[in-house]
Amino acid sequence: MIFYTQRAIKDILDNRFLNVVTIITIALSVLIVSAFGLFFLNAQDMFNAWKKGVRIMVYLAPGTSEAQRLDTRYRLQTIAGIQSIRFISKDDALELMKDRMQRQTSLLDNLRENPLPDAYEVTLVTESNSPEKIEFLAQRIEGLPSVSEVEYGQQWIDRFANFFNLFKLVGYGMGAMFFMATVFIAANTIRLVLYSRREEIHIMRLVGATDNFIRFPFYLEGLIQGLSGGLIGLGMLFTAFSAIGSQFEQTLSAEMVAVRFFSMGTCTAILCGGMVTGLLGCFFSLKQFVKE
């Protein structure tokens, strides 16, 4: 094994240019495909977080008395699918708005009266997250006394979900194409190396080398190329992630969402994927060449 590894490393060094081309190709493919994957991973996290906190705002009619408000709350509590109910008074709502619109507080300070209504913020259970169930609940709540308006921003989540799924599909397709292209390039590189060493391989056969003796160092070369490319690609992605992620950290933490890099398990799987790419490239080239 040590012998084959030494041979593989020597061969890589003897054909530096060709091998560097393959390694860079694998690195770029890993970078692009992993970048997509990382985006999906974090977008999915964000999406799941938003979906968990699905809320319906129930705005009460102006002039609703305390008793009517409590009655509405009681009716809300009897509806199945509701996890929690939080009362936001008009004064609290105005304060919240002032917090979010810090640059426009002067506008809000000059208001003669508070135009915002009292409201209930209704959080749904996870099982009620589907668009149909949310629609149904909203209609039921709208029919309750003292309720002037029901608002739920879930339509955009549905559209986003459809877009996201389509984007994921495109991502898989592109990932598959990148994989095939990289295997093809790796195979061609090995083919060029084999061609340049055909005389040597012929001599090796004449002195009694088996097909496996000839093939094995090339397989190791493919693995080394794939591993190197994978490490470089992941390294580049991590560097970019660290640089760009820190820029958006503040914004995202306000939304209580944290971006994350791949887990160790996923990174290992990506590196294995790189190695498989290099190995497959060798396999296809050698299969034909050694028989010839």
Add this chain to the structure above:
Amino acid sequence: MTSMAETSAVIRMFHVHKRYGAKQALVDATLDIAKNEFLFISGPSGAGKSTLLKLLYLAEPVSEGQILVDGMNLSRIPRSRIPMLRRKFGIIFQDYKLIPTRTVYENVALVLEVQGKKRSLIEKKVKSVLRVVGMEDRQTAYPPSLSGGEQQRVAVARAVAGDPKIILADEPTGSLDEDSAAIIFQLLNMFFNRGATVVVATHDKALIESATGRVLQIRQGRLETPPDI
């Protein structure tokens, strides 16, 4: 009853034909080569000398007939066993066939590496054979920096490093000057005296005349001399 010749034959050819398209390179060749025999195969260029040797180590398949090498029937040998067949031979070529990107040491060591020998054994053996051929001081040199005679000596070292039973030499002195040719021939004789069977394909009459060994004439693909030992 099996004859003395049959029991001591390490190579046996029975009515072997070799065709390249319409061209008959070897015609009805029947031949026995004994263990520890020194055999010259002589004839003009294109007579079929190299073809005959190539059939022995299956560089070319036989068109018709049978060849037995050390008991192995070449017509029935599976592809995976061909390397095992070739390890029975030490082959010396007219154009040396050394790997130019490997050192003298590495070229000779290759024969033992393919056999899966240990590092320590390889080192010992390679140095020993290089000493015998007089190339011990050039271990780290690359073939392109060597003269023709030196390259052929390295090729001889590679051929014998694996202790083969049979040494095949296809025009081993064809590209060499007289002095270098003499050295090569001395080396072949040495290994013959150590028990190897040596088969030399050559048109060098001076070489043949200076040696004692059976001479087989081949002309236009036909063996002209009685083939039996």
